[in-house]
Every structure is written in C-alpha cells, then in structure tokens.
Amino acid sequence: MAEPLAPGSVIGILGGGQLGRMLSVAASRLGFKICIYEPGSDCPASHVANAHVQKPYDDAEALQAFAEAVDIVTYEFENIPPAALDLVEMLCPIHPNRDALRISQDRILEKDFLTDLGMSCAPYANVESGADLAAAVDTVGVPAILKTRRLGYDGKGQVRLKKPEQAAMAWTALKEVPSVLEGFVDFSREISVIGARDQDGRMVCFDPGENIHRDGILHTTTVPAAVPHSLVTDAVLLAGRIMNALGYVGVMGVEMFVTPQGLLVNEIAPRVHNSGHWTQNGCVACQFEQHIRAIAGWPLGDGTRHSNVVMTNLIGAEIGDVGALSADPAVGVHLYGKAEAKPGRKMGHINRIVKTCQDSPATLRIGSDCGHRGVFQRT
Amino acid sequence: MAEPLAPGSVIGILGGGQLGRMLSVAASRLGFKICIYEPGSDCPASHVANAHVQKPYDDAEALQAFAEAVDIVTYEFENIPPAALDLVEMLCPIHPNRDALRISQDRILEKDFLTDLGMSCAPYANVESGADLAAAVDTVGVPAILKTRRLGYDGKGQVRLKKPEQAAMAWTALKEVPSVLEGFVDFSREISVIGARDQDGRMVCFDPGENIHRDGILHTTTVPAAVPHSLVTDAVLLAGRIMNALGYVGVMGVEMFVTPQGLLVNEIAPRVHNSGHWTQNGCVACQFEQHIRAIAGWPLGDGTRHSNVVMTNLIGAEIGDVGALSADPAVGVHLYGKAEAKPGRKMGHINRIVKTCQDSPATLRIGSDCGHRGVFQRT
Numbered sequence: 206m207a208e209p210l211a212p213g214s215v216i217g218i219l220g221g222g223q224l225g226r227m228l229s230v231a232a233s234r235l236g237f238k239i240c241i242y243e244p245g246s247d248c249p250a251s252h253v254a255n256a257h258v259q260k261p262y263d264d265a266e267a268l269q270a271f272a273e274a275v276d277i278v279t280y281e282f283e284n285i286p287p288a289a290l291d292l293v294e295m296l297c298p299i300h301p302n303r304d305a306l307r308i309s310q311d312r313i314l315e316k317d318f319l320t321d322l323g324m325s326c327a328p329y330a331n332v333e334s335g336a337d338l339a340a341a342v343d344t345v346g347v348p349a350i351l352k353t354r355r356l357g358y359d360g361k362g363q364v365r366l367k368k369p370e371q372a373a374m375a376w377t378a379l380k381e382v383p384s385v386l387e388g389f390v391d392f393s394r395e396i397s398v399i400g401a402r403d404q405d406g407r408m409v410c411f412d413p414g415e416n417i418h419r420d421g422i423l424h425t426t427t428v429p430a431a432v433p434h435s436l437v438t439d440a441v442l443l444a445g446r447i448m449n450a451l452g453y454v455g456v457m458g459v460e461m462f463v464t465p466q467g468l469l470v471n472e473i474a475p476r477v478h479n480s481g482h483w484t485q486n487g488c489v490a491c492q493f494e495q496h497i498r499a500i501a502g503w504p505l506g507d508g509t510r511h512s513n514v515v516m517t518n519l520i521g522a523e524i525g526d527v528g529a530l531s532a533d534p535a536v537g538v539h540l541y542g543k544a545e546a547k548p549g550r551k552m553g554h555i556n557r558i559v560k561t562c563q564d565s566p567a568t569l570r571i572g573s574d575c576g577h578r579g580v581f582q583r584t
Numbered sequence: 585m586a587e588p589l590a591p592g593s594v595i596g597i598l599g600g601g602q603l604g605r606m607l608s609v610a611a612s613r614l615g616f617k618i619c620i621y622e623p624g625s626d627c628p629a630s631h632v633a634n635a636h637v638q639k640p641y642d643d644a645e646a647l648q649a650f651a652e653a654v655d656i657v658t659y660e661f662e663n664i665p666p667a668a669l670d671l672v673e674m675l676c677p678i679h680p681n682r683d684a685l686r687i688s689q690d691r692i693l694e695k696d697f698l699t700d701l702g703m704s705c706a707p708y709a710n711v712e713s714g715a716d717l718a719a720a721v722d723t724v725g726v727p728a729i730l731k732t733r734r735l736g737y738d739g740k741g742q743v744r745l746k747k748p749e750q751a752a753m754a755w756t757a758l759k760e761v762p763s764v765l766e767g768f769v770d771f772s773r774e775i776s777v778i779g780a781r782d783q784d785g786r787m788v789c790f791d792p793g794e795n796i797h798r799d800g801i802l803h804t805t806t807v808p809a810a811v812p813h814s815l816v817t818d819a820v821l822l823a824g825r826i827m828n829a830l831g832y833v834g835v836m837g838v839e840m841f842v843t844p845q846g847l848l849v850n851e852i853a854p855r856v857h858n859s860g861h862w863t864q865n866g867c868v869a870c871q872f873e874q875h876i877r878a879i880a881g882w883p884l885g886d887g888t889r890h891s892n893v894v895m896t897n898l899i900g901a902e903i904g905d906v907g908a909l910s911a912d913p914a915v916g917v918h919l920y921g922k923a924e925a926k927p928g929r930k931m932g933h934i935n936r937i938v939k940t941c942q943d944s945p946a947t948l949r950i951g952s953d954c955g956h957r958g959v960f961q962r963t
Contacts, residue, residue: 213923234916235919236906239631252612276714336607342859357926508912511891531882534888535886537869542591542612
C-alpha cells in the first residue's frame with residue numbers, strides 16, 4: 206500500500222461543479238482540505254472548499270501555483286484541456302491517470318479499448334468525413350445515432366438517423382467534427398456499476414443501479430437494479446476488468462445495456478458518477494468518500510448497501526419541488542447551490558429511501574419508529 | 585409554518601470549530617451558503633465554508649457587516665460575548681433564541697429554570713462568597729463538585745470537594761468567581777437526548793444515547809442506550825418540555841443521569857452536541873441537518889435510527905489511530921482538520937456501526953455483503 210495521504214493535506218480538484226462539491230464534503234470528513242480550480246465564479250464546489258482558484262484552464266502561471274499548493278490532484282469532469290493536465294502532472298500526481306481520461310474523452314478510443322478487452326459494445330464506426338458516414342451507415346445500419354467523438358454530455362453533440370438519407374444533414378448538424386456512428390441496441394434496461402480501485406489494485410463495487418433517462422439526461426437511478434443475480438455478477442466483473450486494465454485509481458462509473466445477448470458496455474466515466482449519488486444515503490461510505498480514499502491511498506470504505514434507494518435528479522425548475530420533497534421523511538435532499546435554474550441544468554437530487562432497516566425493538570416506539578416523531582407533532 | 589429560507593440563502597455561524605464544520609456540510613446539502621465568524625485562523629469550519637470573517641467578537645464593524653451579509657445567524661458554542669449577540673440581533677434573526685443561550689450559559693440560571701419546570705437536578709447551591717460556600721457544603725453535603733457558573737466545558741472550571749475542609753482551597757482554585765456547588769448523584773448511567781424543534785413547535789428527538797466520559801471529556805456515545813423503554817419515554821418527554829418551555833428553535837442536547845429515583849437533568853446545550861454525532865451514520869437526517877432545517881424554517885427530517893452506532897471521540901494523539909480505524913469497514917471516520925493534536929483536543933470522531941440492515945437477498949452476495957468486496961480483494 207502506498208503511504209496514505211495524511212489528514213490536513215490538500216487535495217486539488219479540477220472543476221467546480223456539483224461533483225467537486227460533494228467530493229469536497231467527503232474529503233472534509235477525512236480531514237483533508239480542498240482547493241478547487243475552476244474558471245467560473247460562485248461555483249457549487251467553491252461553497253464548501255477551503256480555496257478556489259478562479260482562473261482559466263490556459264493560465265499556466267495559475268495552474269503551476271495550484272499544482273504547487275496541493276498534494277494530489279483529481280478532476281470532476283472529463284473535458285479538461287490536455288495542456289492543462291500536462292502542466293499540472295509535472296508538479297503533482299493526478300488520479301485517475303491520464304490513460305483513463307484520454308480513453309474516456311474520445312468515444313472511438315473508448316470503444317476500441319473495450320472491444321480490445323473482448324467486451325461487447327453497440328455496433329459502431331469511426332466517421333471523419335461524409336464518405337465515412339455513408340460507409341458507416343452501410344456497416345452499422347439504421348436507426349443509428351451520430352455522436353461527436355469528444356465533448357458530448359447529457360445528450361449534447363448527438364443526432365439520430367432514422368433513414369440513410371438523413372446522413373448528410375446529420376453530418377452538417379454536428380459541424381463535420383470527428384464522430385462515431387452507433388447502431389441502436391435492443392436493450393431492456395440500462396444499469397451502471399460504480400466501482401472504486403485503490404493504489405494496490407483492491408476494488409470495491411457498489412451494487413448496480415438501474416438508470417432511466419429523460420430528454421437525454423439521467424432522471425432516476427434505482428438500487429438494486431431489477432436484474433438476475435448472474436447479471437449483477439457479470440456487471441461487477443466487467444467494471445473490475447476495465448479498472449484493472451487501466452491501472453485505475455479512484456471511482457469510475459460504467460454504464461451498461463442489458464440485452465438478450467448479455468451486457469453491452471455503453472460508456473465509462475473516469476470519475477464519480479451521477480448514477481452513484483444514491484450511495485450517499487444507501488451506504489456507510491458513499492462514492493465520493495471512496496474516490497477520496499482511493500486517490501489518497503487510504504483503505505477503501507464499506508460500500509455495502511444498507512438501504513434501497515431511488516435517486517431522482519432535480520433538473521431546472523424541478524428545484525421548486527424541494528419544499529414539498531423536504532417534508533417527506535424518506536427523502537434525503539442534496540442541492541448544489543446553483544444560482545439560476547436553467548432548463549436542463551442539474552440543480553440537485555433526492556435520494557428516496559425505499560426500505561431501511563427495520564430494527565428489532567431494542568427501544569420503545571412512540572407512535573412510530575420515526576425517532577419519536579409521533580409524540581410531539583402538533584401540526 | 586414560517587416562510588422557509590430559500591436555497592442559496594446565507595447562514596451565518598458564530599464560531600468556527602468542528603460543530604460549525606459539520607453544520608456547514610449539512611447546510612450545503614440543502615443548498616445554503618455558510619459564512620463563519622471566528623477570530624481564529626484556519627479553523628475547522630472555514631475549510632468547508634463559503635466565507636470566513638476572521639475578526640474578534642468585540643469588533644462592532646465586522647459583526648455588523650457579518651450580520652448584514654447573512655440571512656439568519658446561529659452559533660456553535662455557548663460562550664459568545666452577549667454584546668456581540670446584542671449587535672447581531674438588531675440586524676438579523678438568531679436561532680436558537682437568546683433566552684436559551686442566557687440560561688445555558690449560567691449553571692445557576694439553568695438549574696433554577698429546570699427546577700421551576702418541576703424537573704429534578706443534582707442538589708445545588710449558589711456560591712458567591714466563601715461564606716456561601718460554607719453554607720452550601722452544609723446544604724448539599726460532600727462529596728460535591730464546585731463549578732464556575734459560566735464558561736466551563738470539558739471538565740474545565742471544576743474542583744471536587746471530598747471533605748468540608750477543602751472548601752477554602754476550592755474557592756481559591758476557581759479564583760472566587762460566582763460558582764455553583766453540586767452534590768454528587770448516585771447514577772447508574774448518563775444518557776442524552778438530542779432533540780430538534782421547528783419554528784411552529786414541531787419536534788423530533790433522536791433515540792437517547794448512553795455517554796461514557798474519560799478525564800472529563802466525552803469518550804463514547806452508544807445508541808441505543810441500555811435503558812428500559814419507560815425511561816426512553818421519560819427522557820424524550822423531558823427534552824421536549826425543556827424545548828417547548830424555551831420556545832426553542834434548532835437542535836438541543838440534554839444530558840441526564842439515570843438514578844434509582846428516575847432521571848435527573850444534568851445539563852442542556854443550546855446547540856448540536858457531541859453526543860449526537862452518531863446520527864451522521866445512524867439516521868437519514870443527522871443532528872446537523874435537523875438544526876439547519878429547524879433554523880431555516882424547513883420541515884424537520886427523518887431522525888429514525890436505521891443503525892446502531894458507537895461514537896468514539898478521537899482526542900489528542902488518538903488521531904494517530906485513524907490509519908487502522910479507516911480500514912475497518914464498519915467505521916465511519918469524521919475528522920476536524922485541526923492542525924495540531926494537543927492533549928485533550930477533540931480531533932475527530934468515529935462512528936462504529938454495530939448493526940446495519942441485513943437486507944433480504946435481492947441481489948447476489950459475492951463472498952460477503954460488502955458491496956462485492958469479496959471478488960476483487962487480493963491483499
């Protein structure tokens with residue numbers, strides 16, 4: 206085991222969104238200080254960080270000062286400019302490693318990597334020209350979906366093709382940037398595995414969750430996923446093989462499709478993942494803490510699911526529902542401190558606990574098991 | 585119900601210790617920003633706060649700016665100079681209210697208040713002179729303990745009297761400040777109730793915990809306390825009556841002694857309390873979140889105990905044990921980010937989960953129920 210990072214050390218996080226925010230909170234539990242590098246002001250992570258370097262990703266001087274001020278660096282989104290990482294990496298260790306980032310930043314590299322591991326993906330073809338796309342439509346078939354190789358997220362940078370004739374229009378819509386054509390997959394469910402791997406190769410995977418998307422954005426994750434035991438085993442083993450192959454350190458999210466032919470890997474995310482937010486209310490050690498433990502060289506925590514959870518994202522104006530939601534005792538509320546509720550923006554999430562431990566009656570229940578709520582309530 | 589404080593609002597906290605730190609983290613979950621007022625630099629709460637006003641409590645200008653910059657104010661320790669509160673209160677609501685603070689700041693006011701409510705305390709007498717003390721020894725008897733009326737904590741400001749002849753020495757030891765002589769109580773256990781009361785008078789109490797002290801400092805809290813159901817009811821009702829009588833808003837800790845004659849109230853703390861730290865790993869809504877919900881006019885959360893917990897403080901050099909402790913999957917680690925491990929200083933705590941939910945077998949267990957830990961571990 207590597208020498209664990211001592212409490213009081215400073216962890217730098219590239220990116221200041223909600224994932225950085227929740228990483229920062231988890232890090233504080235372990236006694237670490239967080240320094241956020243994020244060009245935007247008043248970002249979600251800055252509210253709970255010890256320091257916020259508000260500089261652009263091409264400011265070499267600021268990046269250097271950041272890297273020198275922190276003990277290790279991690280990131281909370283994939284699309285960090287490689288030049289910034291090159292600079293930081295010279296001064297400070299970065300986890301997860303650059304390979305994982307490089308592969309997950311590019312849909313073709315990602316699919317080639319998975320295929321080389323012997324894993325199944327949706328049929329795909331590289332598209333760098335209009336001619337490539339025509340050929341890809343022949344190979345992959347329609348319906349299909351054209352996605353930019355890089356920088357896509359939450360359904361952005363994607364166009365659907367129902368007929369071969371739509372190819373030219375789709376190519377124009379994506380501004381003719383290098384892309385991938387993916388065939389549609391006949392899947393019954395999407396599940397994801399959130400796994401953590403430490404610096405010696407130990408791994409802990411959380412129970413797979415089942416994801417429902419709406420308008421290209423994750424809507425709910427339900428844990429446990431309603432899949433047979435054998436599939437859970439397959440899913441966890443796939444995630445483990447991916448992390449091992451990359452020499453990965455930290456938490457990774459792996460999205461998979463459940464098909465009649467077994468599991469297809471859809472996407473890997475080299476970071477804590479929206480579909481792992483349920484762990485905050487379902488486990489002793491949540492995904493954020495596992496990530497901090499892994500990159501800090503600490504033993505991984507306990508990822509046992511003690512409760513079943515349905516995580517629901519609060520998108521845009523749905524943040525307005527929080528008043529009613531917060532009155533539901535089964536709901537854990539997690540808001541991101543974003544000022545403006547734009548359409549499509551992730552403003553927070555709730556974890557609805559579907560089943561918690563029905564404890565044996567060691568103590569008296571007054572009215573209900575709700576911490577003696579019954580006695581006093583006088584609405 | 586009062587109009588709930590909107591996410592994005594700023595909560596000011598007077599004091600920057602570990603209680604402020606954990607309040608800040610809980611507030612972030614609900615979308616609030618935290619501004620800490622604390623004279624000390626690099627304080628535990630500042631690491632996870634949006635802002636830190638590092639000014640003394642007698643800086644009227646700084647206090648005014650602080651009060652104007654925040655939407656509501658709370659505090660994380662009792663011994664805030666009243667003049668500072670007078671100033672802040674003119675500009676911004678303070679919860680819990682001044683009455684609760686005034687009473688809990690002064691051991692005589694506190695005991696008189698409890699006695700007036702018809703509750704039992706240890707025998708006590710007010711001591712303002714050597715003659716008072718001699719009379720008090722006659723009334724209260726020995727062994728007894730002489731405590732300063734104000735500013736005592738963690739066993740500080742206390743002297744034990746085994747014999748009446750030690751009175752003069754004790755009086756000198758406490759520098760002849762107004763004090764209280766407390767008779768010893770024949771108690772079998774100390775328990776505490778952590779309760780939350782909202783702005784409309786609704787209350788939720790957590791299950792009582794059982795406290796063990798070492799060298800005058802809380803060592804462990806075990807939940808549930810090993811007491812009969814009837815006593816749990818009594819304890820919760822006592823806490824509820826105290827909070828109601830004070831028109832209290834927020835979380836309060838009430839320490840009680842279990843005696844052959846029933847419960848004696850030892851002490852009330854108008855704030856989140858060390859003996860409530862177990863709730864972080866035992867409940868959906870921990871004491872810190874309940875406090876923020878109460879003062880923000882939100883519905884109180886779910887204080888149901890889903891797991892049994894033993895909370896152990898890490899005092900001084902015990903922080904060095906965290907390497908081994910963090911490897912135990914049943915342990916939740918909570919460190920405070922304090923730079924120096926002085927003797928007697930609270931550096932962190934752990935919550936050891938004694939019994940969690942043994943879930944019905946909805947998913948496959950590989951090796952153990954530890955989130956598929958078994959598969960990959962290759963130490």
